[in-house]
Amino acid sequence: MAAISFQSVSKTFTNARGTFTALDQVSFDIQSGEFFGLLGPNGAGKTTLISILAGLLKSSSGHIRVHDLDVQTQSQQVRKLLGVVPQELVFDPFFTVREALVFQSGYFGVNHNGQWIDELLDNLGLADKANHNMRQLSGGMKRRVLVAQALVHKPPVIVLDEPTAGVDVELRQTLWQFIARLNREGHTVLLTTHYLEEAEALCGRIAMLKNGKVVALDNTSSLLKNASSNVLRFKLDAQLPPALAAQARVTGRIVQFPANDAAQIEHCLAAVRSAGLVAQDVEIRKADLEDVFLDVMGASA
Numbered sequence: 001m002a003a004i005s006f007q008s009v010s011k012t013f014t015n016a017r018g019t020f021t022a023l024d025q026v027s028f029d030i031q032s033g034e035f036f037g038l039l040g041p042n043g044a045g046k047t048t049l050i051s052i053l054a055g056l057l058k059s060s061s062g063h064i065r066v067h068d069l070d071v072q073t074q075s076q077q078v079r080k081l082l083g084v085v086p087q088e089l090v091f092d093p094f095f096t097v098r099e100a101l102v103f104q105s106g107y108f109g110v111n112h113n114g115q116w117i118d119e120l121l122d123n124l125g126l127a128d129k130a131n132h133n134m135r136q137l138s139g140g141m142k143r144r145v146l147v148a149q150a151l152v153h154k155p156p157v158i159v160l161d162e163p164t165a166g167v168d169v170e171l172r173q174t175l176w177q178f179i180a181r182l183n184r185e186g187h188t189v190l191l192t193t194h195y196l197e198e199a200e201a202l203c204g205r206i207a208m209l210k211n212g213k214v215v216a217l218d219n220t221s222s223l224l225k226n227a228s229s230n231v232l233r234f235k236l237d238a239q240l241p242p243a244l245a246a247q248a249r250v251t252g253r254i255v256q257f258p259a260n261d262a263a264q265i266e267h268c269l270a271a272v273r274s275a276g277l278v279a280q281d282v283e284i285r286k287a288d289l290e291d292v293f294l295d296v297m298g299a300s301a
Contacts, residue, residue, distance in 0.1 A: 001068055002029035003157050003188040004053065009062035011048055011212075022048040024212040025062070030205075032156075035180075035189045037203030037220070039196070039293060044209040046192045047087065050161045053190075054084045066157060080108055083155035087162045089142050091134045097121070097145055098130045101152050108153035120148040123178045125171070140167040147175060157188045164195060176202060200224070200289035208296050216296045220289070227287035227295065232259040232268055234279040241275050249294065259284055 011023040023045045030036045040046050051057040053064050055075045064071045066078045092100060101117045121127045124144045129137060134145065147163060158179065164172045172195075180202065183189050193199055199206060199220075206223060208216040216223065235253045239245070249256045257268045265284065272279050 001032070002065070003032040003034070003067060004030040004190065005063075005065040005068075006049070007063045007065070009049065009052065009064060010060050011045075011052065011057065012060045022212050023052075023059070026209070026212070026214055027062075028207050028214060028217055030188060030190060032188055033183070033186055034205060035183045035203050036191065037199040037206040038190060038192045038209065039199060039206060040192075040209035041297060043211075045212040046209055047161060048212075049209075050084070050159060050190075050192065053159065054082060055079065080153065081155055082157050082159060083150035083153070084159045085147050085150045085161060085163045087165065089139060089146070091142055091145065093133070093135045096131050096133055097126055097137070097148075100134060100145060101148055104149045104152045110153050113152070116154065117148075117152065120151060123174070124148050125174050140171050143167055144171060144175075151182070156186070158182065158190070160189065160191045160193075162192055162194065164193065164198065172198070196289045196293055206289075208293065210297055215299075223292050224287065224289065227292050230259045231285050231287055231291060232257045232265050232282070233285055234272075234282040236272075236277055236279065238277055240272075240277070244271055244275065255279075 006026050006028055009023055009026040010021070013020045013022060026045070026049060038046050038049070048057065052059050053066070053071060055071055055078065058072060066081050069078050069081070071078050092103075095103065098117065098121070101120065105111070105113055105117070118127075121130050124147055126141070126144050126148065129141060134142065137145065143163065147160075150158065160179070163175060176198070179189060191199065191203060203220055205219050206216070207214055218226075233254065233256045236255055237253065240248060240250065240255065247257060257264075259265050259268070269279060269282070
């Protein structure tokens with residue numbers, strides 16, 4: 001039995017401009033105990049899909065099942081199975097951190113779980129903030145509390161929607177150590193993130209969405225193995241000519257070209273020299289998930 005089953009899920013929105021299709025026949029299963037990544041550019045439909053899974057939206061057609069329970073017709077039972085960390089920082093300004101977790105426990109009918117709350121506070125670096133009012137916390141600390149609230153009832157399925165967006169490296173490392181531990185203990189994890197290095201490191205399988213459709217679905221290792229090429233990477237202190245820039249991925253001073261063979265590598269470097277530029281820190285590396293992501297998104301344009 002799948003932990004989560006998306007079955008031909010579609011969602012359309014209607015406004016003054018007409019009808020917009022956010023999700024188009026999305027179908028895939030996430031097995032119990034998987035660490036699964038859901039990737040896609042902004043507007044691909046990731047958050048819409050998560051919102052339907054969490055019961056915040058209704059699909060226009062299709063079904064989602066969690067441990068074989070329908071999210072629309074059996075929503076109360078499904079909520080107890082899910083721990084959802086939303087993108088938005090939503091908090092009650094009148095509670096301390098510990099009070100927020102105690103109240104959240106009560107929503108799920110969980111009592112006398114002080115030991116687990118203490119464990120959450122310790123593992124998420126919140127122990128010294130337990131008696132602080134939520135209003136006193138930084139954005140990163142508030143996000144830690146959101147994670148703790150999602151886990152307070154020990155849900156078998158954890159859904160993380162951009163959990164590390166805009167937060168510090170310390171939180172990212174602390175969070176992933178704890179979530180990886182829960183995954184090893186049998187919890188299913190569904191992650192959406194724009195930090196592709198996180199998805200590559202953590203997720204055993206990945207689905208990619210574009211314009212509301214699944215355009216890739218495979219094991220992370222298979223996606224990387226099937227990448228189109230290696231990558232030639234170097235730094236420049238000046239801009240590439242437009243004709244060269246159109247073939248490259250440029251991030252600040254870092255320039256990357258596809259590198260299928262030695263002839264292509266030499267051709268790229270010769271073109272750079274012909275433009276009067278000097279390539280620094282030249283290296284050849286294996287394609288990573290970001291390369292795969294850009295290839296998939298470009299191929300499905």
